[in-house]
Amino acid sequence: MKSELEDSMDTTAAAQELRQKREVEVTELKKQLEDATRSHDAQMQELRHKHTQQLEQLNEQLDQNKKVPSYPILQAFFADLLTIAFIEIISVCSLAYYELLFQPFGLFKRILCC
Numbered sequence: 001m002k003s004e005l006e007d008s009m010d011t012t013a014a015a016q017e018l019r020q021k022r023e024v025e026v027t028e029l030k031k032q033l034e035d036a037t038r039s040h041d042a043q044m045q046e047l048r049h050k051h052t053q054q055l056e057q058l059n060e061q062l063d064q065n066k067k068v069p070s071y072p073i074l075q076a077f078f079a080d081l082l083t084i085a086f087i088e089i090i091s092v093c094s095l096a097y098y099e100l101l102f103q104p105f106g107l108f109k110r111i112l113c114c
Helices: 002-067 072-102 104-113
Strands: none
Touching: 002 072
């Protein structure tokens, strides 16, 4: 009976040790997730800022082209060129935005799988 009690105490001590290790691991994972979230938010803010600047530049160029009173064919060409550039910038920024948006979920999936 004494040996059974000692065995159960050993099992309890081992379980407590495992629980403590898991708590430490969960704490570390939470910290990593918070760091990744902060980094992601900073990248998103930077991307939004760049996107806004590029849109402002394109709008200024478009306004300048509209003010030029000469050559309608040339104006149409530049308007088309700016439209194509605008679409390209939006698609690149959108792709980068979605990559940044879903980047932290890789870390989040690792936490859920463990």
